[in-house]
Amino acid sequence: MQGSRFAFGPFVLDPAAGTLLRNDDPVAVGHRGVKLLAALVARPGEILGKAELMDAAWPGRIVEEGNLTVQIAQLRKLLGPATDGGEWISTVPRVGYRFVGAVIQLSGVKRKALALPDKPSISVLPFLNISNDPEQESFADGLTEDLVTDLSRIPGLFVIARNSAFAYKGKAMDVREIAEELGVRYLLQGSARRVEARVRINAQLVDAASGDHLWAERFDRSLDDIFAVQDEVTAKIVEALLGRLRAPPPRNRPKNLEAYDLCVRARRLMDDTRQAAREAHLMLTRAISLDPDYAEAYRWLAMNHWMGEVHSAGPTQPTRSLGLELARKAVAIDPNDAGCRWVLAYLLAYERSFAEADAGFAKAIELDPNEADTFAALSDITVLAGRVGEGLEHIAKAFRLNPFPASWYYLALGQAQYAAGQYQAAVETLRSDETYRTSSRRFLAASLAQLGRLDEARAEVELFLVANPRFSIRHWAATEPFREARTLAHFIDGYRKAGLPE
Secondary structure, eight states, X not given: OOOOEEEETTEEEETTTTEEEETTEEOOOOXXXXXXXXXXXXXXXXXXXXXXXXXXXXXXXXXXXXXXXXXXXXXXXXXXXXXXXXXXXXXXXXTEEEEOSOOEEEOOOOOOOOOOOSSXXXXXXOOEEOSSOGGGHHHHHHHHHHHHHHHHTSTTOEEOOHHHHGGGTTOOOOHHHHHHHXXXXXXXXXXXXXXXXXXXXXXXXXXXXXXXXXXXXXXXXXXXXHHHHHHHHHHHHXXXXXXXXOOOOOXXXXXXXXXXXXXXXXXXXXXXXXXXXXXXXXXXXXXXXXXTTOHHHHHHHHHXXXXXXXXXXXXXXHHHHHXXXXXXHHHXXXXXXXXXXXXXXXXXXXXXXXXXXXXXXXXXXXXXXXOHHHHHHHHHHHHHTTOHHHHHHHHHHHXXXXXXXXXXXXXXXXXXXXXXXXXHHHHHHHHHOTTOOGGGXXXXXXXXXXXXXXXXXXXXXXXXXXXXXXXXXXXXHXXXXXXXXXXXXXXXXXXXXXXXXX
């Protein structure tokens, strides 16, 4: 996407890409740090209050002020002294912070257009919430995500993942520009309004190449009919793109709309922070209590259990067992959901039930060849199985379906590049990640060590161990689903050279 960049001293900050360069070399700054720095440099010389800065870095979240203090301290350390010997970021006691350096705003750089697939290609843009109630935002988001899922299960379509669709939320852009960046020809746009027991939905299918509207319709229905409306929209789009009217395959739908809203909100929270994991856990547990037969809630709760414990030392056995139990429950409720299938397959691989895991991934791809997360997760498992070339192909497929993905895609790509001996590429991947995660530093450190850049590697190890103090190479090797000795030895060699503890 296009966007402003900011130059100050030897630095160039690109908030849209999530990158900070010092004399054209990447600086390892985290996602929150990028958000804070972007807010500060966009208004140089102005005092920004602590509440405003916390909202910039943790939108919609309630966080302790100490988190802001830690992030500012880390930014100061990364930036070093300003050109006059002082600090780039000054503290205004009891008020907030101010960026004191001279800033030059640069024009944005347009992303390279992606080639169109050899089949009808579409992205569902985030539906607008046109009600006066901001609480209904999750309803509009859920509608968008469900339409993405419904369309992606239709054979013959190429469908962009929801992460990338939501990269355009709240942004006013030309449909041609969006289509070029995502590499699709068609865009579905719409709006939703939920008022008491009624829902009003407007939807239109646009041919971005010509600007023509291929189909548009307005729905005014009972809220109880919301999923029937989704099915109808999907069928109309399929008819317009493939020339035949076809209803989407049946899905497990929630019976309780509060559970549905909770699940949508929980998915938004599942990032790299423990606080977010706890909040998501509470929401998903509540969703299941409201709707015990809602497969997707079990799926996300299973993954949340896994992600909540997977740092450097690997998940604890009780958490693994519970995550696996929840994933099996999700598949039992809805065996035709590709998301439930790949989550179960992923957890089975970590249990070393490799045959069952491989079959699960194959079934997930059969059910939904557009599910980008399946390919990203499969890349991780395939690389650790020693099939590195396949792993690189899987992660490339994941990025094509999801050009603006979640941060763990970059971790999977960096891991695959390290395994392939592409150390410099791995360094660039792991340092340019716009949602940089502390857990990826171990691969970054190993890649730097293999390049002989030991000082940089040890600096990354130091930062990694701050967040992962229990890490040991021995424990990590015992918990990862390696299938052959050579790949394991390659990772251990890099870790040892970098100075990670045995």
